[in-house]
Amino acid sequence: xxxRNERWMESEMDGVFKWLIHHAALQxxxxxxxxxxxxxxxxxxxxxxxxSRLGLAxxxxxxxxxxxxxxxxxxxxxxxPVVATKGYITLADRNFGYFSLRSGTLFLILGLHAALFCGLxxxxxxxxxxxxxxxxxxxVLNPVPIEVTVLPGR
Amino acid sequence: MGKKDTNVRMSLQTLRxxxxxxxxxxxxxxxxxxxxRSAIASGTLYPILxxxxxxxxxxxxxxxxxxxxxxxxxxxxxxxxxxxxTRASEVFASFNRxxxx
Numbered sequence: 001x002x003x004r005n006e007r008w009m010e011s012e013m014d015g016v017f018k019w020l021i022h023h024a025a026l027q028x029x030x031x032x033x034x035x036x037x038x039x040x041x042x043x044x045x046x047x048x049x050x051x052s053r054l055g056l057a058x059x060x061x062x063x064x065x066x067x068x069x070x071x072x073x074x075x076x077x078x079x080x081p082v083v084a085t086k087g088y089i090t091l092a093d094r095n096f097g098y099f100s101l102r103s104g105t106l107f108l109i110l111g112l113h114a115a116l117f118c119g120l121x122x123x124x125x126x127x128x129x130x131x132x133x134x135x136x137x138x139x140v141l142n143p144v145p146i147e148v149t150v151l152p153g154r
Numbered sequence: 155m156g157k158k159d160t161n162v163r164m165s166l167q168t169l170r171x172x173x174x175x176x177x178x179x180x181x182x183x184x185x186x187x188x189x190x191r192s193a194i195a196s197g198t199l200y201p202i203l204x205x206x207x208x209x210x211x212x213x214x215x216x217x218x219x220x221x222x223x224x225x226x227x228x229x230x231x232x233x234x235x236x237x238x239x240t241r242a243s244e245v246f247a248s249f250n251r252x253x254x255x
Contacts, residue, residue, distance in 0.1 A: 039200075039229070040185075042184070042227040042230070046184075046190075059197035060196060060197070062198075063196060063198075063199075066201040067201050067204060100167055102198060
């Protein structure tokens, strides 16, 4: 790939990352939207590899989901130089335990897979146990007499 | 809500964020710097920063630079408040005692 193509690719990818961040910030509560976009775009400049930048952009999308979930009733004065933390609702009532929402989701998915796997293993072992008995005696089969009937005319 | 509730859910990631600030409580850190120090993914980091800010443990402000002369956008800087410093110290002290605050 030539130098020119590499630059073009980088600028295109950079545009995608910025679009992702812009899109993520738009989904955030209105009072936080512009602040988050500016903050995330500034932090994007601190990431140098494409993978790291992609990680930040996707992380911002996820962060918005969490923020919308937690800050749906929050009104942060984003324009003030020092944010006064009065007058908005805290997250103390949103107690998800020791795990973050993402970790909880991951554990839930893993748990469901483990339960499904255990269920399959248990069911298969029961089914195979019913189908084949372990204490089958060896029996000699008596020869079955075969009667041959001759059809008339043959 | 008249009075701030300074109780914050303590997850491992929250502790790592606090630890990054407690190394030098007077320092102001941007989200990128906290990410660099604590290695927490951005999807987890920014909600934690906002959560701690809304609880009054952090305050944030825009970096006082001119973006055109600096050649980069201004960052949002966070720093511990006195309440945050006290509470974070209590949390880590309680861990040393084996009891979560």
